[in-house]
Amino acid sequence: MNELELLRSIQKRVPTRDRRLVLGIGDDCAIYRPDGRAEDLLFTTDLMIEDVHFRRRTYPAEAIGWKTLARGLSDIAAMGGEPRFCLLSLAAAPWVDEQWVNGFYRGFLRLADKARVTLAGGDLAHSGRTACDVVVCGATPRGKALRRDGARAGDRIYVSGKLGASALGLKTRRGAAWKRHLKPEPRLSLGLFLRRLGATACIDSSDGLSLDLHFTVPKRAAVPPAFDRLPLTPIGTIRRGRPGLVELDGCPLPPRGYDHFRKP
């Protein structure tokens, strides 16, 4: 069973009994609509695990704290939301000392301050390996979140920034690419900009573009070549046909990317 199959099997077993839960499993965030509100609330949760998402010897504590929150904020950005508050669960391995904890929270709270999101609670535990889980709540005007399923035939597909810089950083461990791998900047203002521009769908493509592909804006929208120094590159068009099929130069592109449940 791979990650996608597991996700589908969970999805099938979950009843949708609360009409306030507008969108459930399968997108970057869940959408909750409190009764009679002008706003939808977005929720996302992201794991950050020692020896899976980071190694203690190569990652400064501050970068781990920063990146933990950045992962959650990226999901809010990918739905065009404004972050509101977050919760953080931290399971600390025996090697974790006060200095590491301080550095970790320094990085986390520095990004929280920058993104104007408040840490509202969480859980603490010890563990064999350090692991954190962040929950971020964001908001959009009612019905305006950029959902994965919003793309329509004819919509053009764009990517923001330069793909692969973080992977390059991980490989070389130096320069701007390494900095970007350690302290990624969640594209919150780009998400807001795209929502207001009329983008129809948007996703966080960090697990692999062909795996996650649905990033799109309507044909008629005027997309600038860059936003806040981030290049916005058209890479294709949404077509009618079998959902999930991605073609490159007329040939099907297999859905490749990071799968936590694929055996090596």
Next chain:
Amino acid sequence: MNELELLRSIQKRVPTRDRRLVLGIGDDCAIYRPDGRAEDLLFTTDLMIEDVHFRRRTYPAEAIGWKTLARGLSDIAAMGGEPRFCLLSLAAAPWVDEQWVNGFYRGFLRLADKARVTLAGGDLAHSGRTACDVVVCGATPRGKALRRDGARAGDRIYVSGKLGASALGLKTRRGAAWKRHLKPEPRLSLGLFLRRLGATACIDSSDGLSLDLHFTVPKRAAVPPAFDRLPLTPIGTIRRGRPGLVELDGCPLPPRGYDHFRKP
């Protein structure tokens, strides 16, 4: 640094910039009040970690799934809330197979069904040790959540049920006590009952009573001796004085309980 000291140091570093965040770090749940709403939303997150909260050899997968959600629901119950939806992050160790995953979700979704709470999303990853983190969102009428800081001098303190049954179960691994350790029943209807009765404060005392003590109802409230077959036992009275000081038969009781950061 122990768990409480760590919590205090994080609390001090967190600015409270969002007036909609009515209650932040330090209680069973955070409280978020969407603008102009008749309802407050409660948020809690709880870790469940292999070799810390459970062992794979003694705990059936289904019990782990059930208990993961029960931990979050207990926090909602302790604030007098109704659960609405939940998110689940699962980091799976290499020994986890399809059968285990199915059992885990069976237990989780069985309790979700019982408590009428919808699984709305989460995250999946692999990991050296299995770890899960559950987020539960609940709701109370505006301003009515049972907060830890609601107790007033003269309020009587009660405990619900029989303390120690779960610990007894862990020790003996048989009978009703073991079943209660494996599949604890979150006291959601008791929480609602206490909120409507006019309780002033309420907490989940699973980390130790003297550590967490603030469970209280006003002197004038008529508390029945039991609710839904759970005994409700008066154990003391809130008095004026130094916050956090607990006396038993006139002698101070030290704040003892489970501390994830205490060195053995």
